[in-house]
Amino acid sequence: MTSLTPEQTIHPDRPVRLLDTTLRDGEQAPGVSLSPDEKVDLARGLERAGVAVIEAGSACTGAGERRAISRVTDLDLDARVTSFCRGMQTDIDLALECSVDGVHIVVPSSDRHVEGKVGTSREDNLATTAELVEYATDHGLWVEVIGEDGSRADLDYLESVAETSLEAGADRFCFADTVGHTGPERTTEAVSRLADLGPVSAHTHDDLGLGVANALAAVSAGADLVHCTVNGLGERAGNVALEEVAIALSHVYDVETLELDELYDLAQRAARATGVELAPNKAVIGENAFTHESGIHTDGTLKDDKMYEPYAPETVGRERRLALGKHTGRAGVAAALEEHDVEAGDKEVAEIATRVTELGDRGRRVTDADLxxxxxxxxxxxxxxxxxLCDLTATSGGSVPTASIRLEVDGEDRVASGTGSGPVDAAVSAIRDALGSNATAELESYHVDAVTGGTDAVVTVEVTMVRNDRSVTVARSEADITRASVEAMVDALDRLLAVDQQPLTPADD
Structure with a gap:
């Protein structure tokens, strides 16, 4: 047995599992709506990551939601697939139609919810809870009872709700900080008392920025299942983030819950499906999490990759990135040049670093192409x-956006056209057709970084393209977003293809 250090409150041998509710609670974030295909894709990603329980949705929402949940249950995952249910027997019946493995029955636990929301009494609430649990278990379901608003409940009554649930046959009871109201001390007190009764879960929100702190406090107090969402999606400020809980348990306490190297891919999938972009400073999966610009930090990281990082980026499926800007020193410039196979002497590196700093001083983000x-x-x-790029024409007024393009490739003119979901997509299709399969590259990121105001507005498009494990970032500013996008992509391709140092074959027929 591994002994605890003085600051540790969670033993490395503690079995802790994660329940993901991105497909239910995460989808309740404003403006988020997942299609059945998107739910299936995310469920597969959660399975690869090793999530123990996947809450696939709320069967009571409607027929479309039930079809989506059924699509997930049809995957025959190792993870337990569940549905959220209100305190109503009909919700359990609808969940059963979807062939789920289990249900989460939410019942009120604070007086505000018992009396004000549901309009019942404490005694009747306990009786209803017992009836619902018995009904669900009689139908072969795994059952978790969620004590809604538990962080604001009278703890004696919260214990009564948990005890009633477990005695009726529930597999576990969940302490829910439904509105992100409380702190670690209250969470510890509540979960400690609940854990004496039986298996306990924790469901925390991030309204006070304490989602992870409360989740860890709950685990320390005896919870062995934590509810999370990918990227911290959810109502208001969101639920506690799956990736943050997983890495915190692993890095600080040596408690392994997931395949950590799947986290970044999972985060990207969730961002694409929901349309909620990742904040660059987001822990674990934000763009800046393993990006270094400061000369001191870059120099230190190049000497010792643990110097300014808590854990290796590969741990969570990331790569380290050295950014260029006003704070970049010679060490960072030298490393970036080496990455692009550019040879330069010490004096040349110093001059390049000076110019990079000057460019950054003007408020510019310095891209690979600038360097x-x-x-x-x-x-x-x-x-x-x-x-x-020699010429570009794009139209989007008709039913199908189209684009035609003329490129000069190794001194040869190539003309192609394409269609797409929009003019930029159509232009990208035309570029691919003009260059052929031997010039393939993946568009890793596409950002519209700035738009000026007025009738002469200028848009800045930044793209990162990858080819054969080499990436290049290029930014272009134009009045027309399609031209800015195409120029950036063509310039990035030019840089990537130049590395091959061989003539490109003619475009495919």
């Missing part, structure tokens, strides 16, 4: 372009 252009000027190493 390489500066390096070419300083070293005098002019290169011939592999791909250059």
């Amino acid at each position: 390489l252009a500066i390096a070419e000027d300083v070293t005098g190493d002019d290169r011939e372009r592999v791909v250059e």
Whole structure:
């Protein structure tokens, strides 16, 4: 047995599992609506990550939701698939139609909810809870009872709700900080008392920024199942983030809950499906989590990758990135040049670093293309372009957006056209057709970073493209978003293809 250090309150041998409710509570975030295909895709990602329980939705929502839940149950996952149910027998019946493994029955636990929301008494609430649990277990379901608003409940009564649930046959009781109201001390007190009665879960929200702290407090007090959502999606400020709980338990307490290297892919999938972009400073999965610009930090990281990082980025499926800007020092510039196979002497590196700083001082984000252009000027190493945009025409007024493009590729004109969901998508299709399969590259990120106001508005598009494990970031500003997008992509492709140092074959027929 591993002994606890003085600051630890969670033993490394504690079995803790995670329940993901992205498909239910996460979907309740304003503006988020997941299609059945998106729910299936996310469920598969959660399965790969090793999530123990997947709450697939609320069967009572409607026929479309039930079809989506059934799609998830049809996957025959190792994870337990469940449905959220209100304190109504009909909700349990609808969940049974979806062939779920279990249900989460939410019942009021605070007087505000018992009397004000449901309009019942404490005694009648206990009786109803027992009846619902017995009905669900009689139908072979795994049952968790959620004491809604438990963090604001009278703890003696919360114990009564939990005891009634467990005696009626529930598999576990969940302490719910429904409105993100409480702190770790109250959570510890409540969960400690509940854990004496039987298995306990914790459901925390992040309204006070205490979601992770409360989840860890609950585990320390005896909870062995934590409700989470990918990227912290959810109502108001969101639920506690799956990736944050998983890495905190692993890194601080040596408690393993998930396949951590699946976290970033899962985060990206959830962001695409929900349309909720990841904040760059988001813990674990934000763009800046493993990005270094400061000269001191970059130099230290290059000497020792643990110098300014709590854990290796590969742990959560990430890669380290050295950003360029006003704070970049010579060490960072030298490392970035080496990454792009650019040779430069010490004096040239110093001059390049000075120019990068000057560019950053003007408020510009310095992209890979900016760095390489500066390096070419300083070293005098002019290169011939592999791909250059000569002409672009795009239309979106009709039913099908179209684009035609003329590129100069290795000195040869190539013309192609394409269709897509929008003019940018159509132009990308045309570029692919013009270059052929030998010039493939993946668009890793696409951001519209800034739009000026007025009738002469200028949009800045930044793209990152990847080819053969090499990436290039390029930004372009134009009055037309399609042209800015295409110019950025073509410039990125030009940089990536130049590395191959071989002529491109003609476009595919």
